[in-house]
Amino acid sequence: MSNLSLINLTKKYGRVTAVSRLNLEVENRKVTVLLGPTAAGKTTTLRCIAGLEKPQAGDIFIDGERINDLPPKDRDVAFVFQNFSLYPRYTVFENIASPLRIRNISKDDIEKNVKRVAHMLHIDHLLERKPIFISGGEMQRVAIARALVRNPRVFLLDEPLTNLDAKIREETRTELKRLQNETGATFFYATPDQIDALSIGDRIVIINEGHVIQVGSPYEIYHQPANLFVADFVGSPAMNFLPAVFSENGMIDVGPNLMKIQLPIEKTQLCRQYLSAREIIIGIRPEDITLSQEKTATSFSAQVEVIEPLGMSQIIRLKMNSISIRVRSEGISELTVDSSIHFTMKEKKIHIFDKNSEKRIA
């Protein structure tokens, strides 16, 4: 298993640039996730690596070997598509075995390998069935098994879980992660779903409109988003964003004239150093706001507008004059709609974005 790198990869379709000077590394034996909205360039990137598209510029290396000019079959990568297709007339066993059959592998080895991956994906009991007799979730596992049965240098997975319903998706994701960990395979995994990305990725590459926006661990992406786009894209319920004005002494005026908040000293210093203007956007995640019935020195008051129970937690929407704020609270509360409530933002968890550049400053 190996290291994949893309250098200045560029792919245009007519006048539309799908991928623009993309640079990234896929680490050996790790899961690298390519996360971005629809049409961000994810699928194009994977197709270039697989050799299904020819980029106009840039280099693709696997283990230091430039593979741009190799035909797809010689690149030794496996591709799992979003819209998987199985051979309907073959059994599950034959479907999984098909990539091995064309490679002149002994019958015993084929059987051993098919059984090994089928076991890992919990589809051993389906091996004799035809695809029409298994469920959608099982079909996708067969498609994944068919890719995993070989030992390619890199696995390219293009939204492999998108067409599955919520429960099966969750289960398959867990199994996929376990399997990668057991086999030490190198995964390059494209998805528009931030939950998929956070949960399966060792590293996440966020792209939008063909450009890399941020590269980091799930923790970094969530806690230190590079800009407003990432902050808004990752996390559910989404981060709250409020307009504010920064003063040199570290006091921020949110609203304006709604809330005055004193920033911690480290954040104040970063703001002084890097802000391009005094106008800022502050971001705070719903779980970093606490509610209380009592007023405190640092609390503000608001109206409870909507309560959305999720079972183990709930989302409370507060209204404060013209602004609306989402709060996530654990457990069950005694709140009622339209009642007044006090809330406090954890100052250390406030993100400061430059209004002009939209970059995160502190």
Place this chain on the structure above:
Amino acid sequence: MSSVTVDRLYKKYGKVEAVKEVSFVVEEGEFTVLLGPSGCGKTTTLRCIAGLEIPNGGTIKFDDEDVTNLSPAARNIAFVFQLYALYPHLSVYDNIAFPLRAEKLAKEEVKKQTEEVLKLLQIEDVQNMKPRKLTSGQKQRVALGRAIVRRPRVFLLDEPLSNIDAKLREMTRAELKRLQKTIGATTLYVTHDQVEAMTMADKIVVMNFGDIQQIGTPYEVYHYPANLFVARFIGSPGMNFISGKIITELGKVLIELPGQLKAGLSVKQQDALSQSNQSRDVVLGVRPEDVKVFPQEETLYPAEVYVFEPLGVQNIVTLKIADTLIKATLPGDVFLQIGEKVSVSFREIRIFDKQSEKLIA
């Protein structure tokens, strides 16, 4: 607005029973959600109430009036398929006035009623704008405004949020819930998405295979699921299930689990199970947030980390306990490694009968 009473509603297509004697009530002004997987009969039920399907049995009443055999037009319902379907070339005002003009109401009356709705939904200041200039929240208000201006007795919504992206859906959900209460609309909402049901409903009717599985508040269906189907369907990540047997030890009723583990029960649960046969097969259910994970300790269940999934706000760990996989949610700042040995205890548990799959304690 009216209440809706569905009594032993029955509908079949050929030999297939789509809805099997289903009964429930939507109180006036209440937000009721019909929840279930595809093919469970929820949409058929809704279509019978709308008058788009004629049931083979049972009755449907709006208040005390039997509407079972009325035509859709005579029922005075608003059936909303998609919240964003507005006429793009008409202003907000004209979009809302449209149904009134179609009914050939007097000009004065159209003006009066349209203005009332604009005011109620707080969209007076955008009344001259075209839909494409509006925010998503405003569009939704206009779509609802157009539906309520005719003063329907009931709102029927069939998966109205299924075609919009996740971020927008989240916002729309809260807006819709707020608006429903503002206008006091009797609402019956069909969805397969348990999050939508939990977050919006006053009352949830859970359906499967044409039958009602449970009727309850979001709190009730989440914390006291009537059977394994409901327990499995509601909540994400889903409830964990472990097979076990009822035993009595030193006068205490316990659940014996695989790997010689034993689960204790609350006094109330022990009472409920005290008459049960020894060795009765049961299923123990525990929600991921009720699985507590500790550093290794002898008195608790031993477990091994099978998969660890960080989700930002919280982390999900899949644990192997005596060959059973279960999930636990952890705070966002607790990290575990695959293969790590830990100990586990359960907070709240639920006990289901293995055969009937019903909640017994």
